[in-house]
Amino acid sequence: MYPPSAGHRAALEAAAPGVALRVAGDAAEAGRWIEDADLVLGNRYFLQSLPRARRLRWMQSNSVGVDRILDGGVDLGDLVLTCTRGVYDDEVAEHALALALGLVRGLHLGRDAQRERRWPRLSLPTLAGRRALVLGWGGVGRGIARRLAALGVTVEGARRREGTERDEEGFRVWGRSTWRRALPQTDLLFLALPLTAETRHLVGRKLLATLPPGARVVNVGRGGTLDEGALLAALRSGRLAGAALDVLEQEPPAPEDPLLGDPRCLVTPHAARSLESPPFRWEPLFVENLRRFARGEPLLHVVDRKAGY
Ligand SMILES: NC(=O)c1ccc[n+]([C@@H]2O[C@H](COP(=O)([O-])OP(=O)(O)OC[C@H]3O[C@@H](n4cnc5c(N)ncnc54)[C@H](OP(=O)(O)O)[C@@H]3O)[C@@H](O)[C@H]2O)c1
Numbered sequence: 001m002y003p004p005s006a007g008h009r010a011a012l013e014a015a016a017p018g019v020a021l022r023v024a025g026d027a028a029e030a031g032r033w034i035e036d037a038d039l040v041l042g043n044r045y046f047l048q049s050l051p052r053a054r055r056l057r058w059m060q061s062n063s064v065g066v067d068r069i070l071d072g073g074v075d076l077g078d079l080v081l082t083c084t085r086g087v088y089d090d091e092v093a094e095h096a097l098a099l100a101l102g103l104v105r106g107l108h109l110g111r112d113a114q115r116e117r118r119w120p121r122l123s124l125p126t127l128a129g130r131r132a133l134v135l136g137w138g139g140v141g142r143g144i145a146r147r148l149a150a151l152g153v154t155v156e157g158a159r160r161r162e163g164t165e166r167d168e169e170g171f172r173v174w175g176r177s178t179w180r181r182a183l184p185q186t187d188l189l190f191l192a193l194p195l196t197a198e199t200r201h202l203v204g205r206k207l208l209a210t211l212p213p214g215a216r217v218v219n220v221g222r223g224g225t226l227d228e229g230a231l232l233a234a235l236r237s238g239r240l241a242g243a244a245l246d247v248l249e250q251e252p253p254a255p256e257d258p259l260l261g262d263p264r265c266l267v268t269p270h271a272a273r274s275l276e277s278p279p280f281r282w283e284p285l286f287v288e289n290l291r292r293f294a295r296g297e298p299l300l301h302v303v304d305r306k307a308g309y
Helices: 006-015 027-034 046-052 089-104 107-115 139-150 179-185 205-210 228-236 283-295
Strands: 039-041 058-060 080-082 131-135 154-158 172-174 188-191 215-219 240-245 265-267
Touching: 006 283, 027 046, 039 283, 058 283, 089 107, 089 139, 089 188, 089 215, 089 240, 089 265, 107 265, 131 139, 131 179, 139 154, 139 188, 154 179, 172 179, 179 205, 205 228, 228 240
Parallel strands: 039 058, 058 080, 131 154, 131 188, 154 172, 188 215, 215 240, 240 265
Antiparallel strands: none
16 A cells, blocks of 8 residues: 555565555555455555455554554454564654753753744753653663663663563663652653553653652653643643653644643654655565565564554
């Protein structure tokens, strides 16, 4: 469900000889081709054409987070869903680091002053010496942690799996029933979570109130994991020093969204994974998974549909 370049198409065909590839150029074609398709590559037109599928077994998404597909209101039956986990780790982690540095060093305040041709003196902390908790310990969360550690931040992580452990890189990682204990010592809270039934508004008023005064929040996962009303109240009361958000509950946000106008808030338009032009970074993964599918081998990055990621 995307127009492949000639080279990518040739790689797909070589990976699965005998598999007939059809390219859906629009929704009508997608609806026709999906009827007899065993597999679909790519998100475009997928949900709208899915009700017409009769024998579909596998769908390869070009997203990391698959909440839109799982919550799309269409019955997926026993479809196997795979995602692009890992493909954008560096880019998203770099963006999170840029947001954190920008927030702590007041780049947003400098930019605001520049636009208004003001020259204020700013009192700014450093990242070095701060303590961070990274919520979500997938490729993105771990990528954020490594970068922060290199800048002198003390970093811990949190994941869904139970049990507190030191991971192979030496980070302390909390399990889902224990990570809240780390909050009172957390100057910087990073969210790198998928949006699932469990994570929706996981970070809300109570949790934000447990952070020390002057803490900051950075979200590069999904907007719905953070209660924006609670965040705004915490910013306005002065309890939180700032927030940097690449993802919002509603995208694009309404022009009057108060977070957009709050000077303590730095917002980027879901740009951590930014626009690509071909060749797409997921192409090698699609080719490899198609090869595996054709041979009946286990696919890479299968989504746990019950868990939602
Ligand atoms: N802003 C962007 O442009 C952008 C780009 C790419 C991805 N994203 C978002 O970032 C998310 C994370 O990406 P990823 O590749 O790192 O995902 P991932 O590999 O699927 O990792 C997800 C992590 O979240 C943890 N988690 C899930 N539910 C949890 C819960 N209830 N409590 C605590 N931890 C929980 C998981 O725990 P376990 O390790 O125990 O399973 C895992 O460590 C994606 O799902 C996507 O929505 C955003």
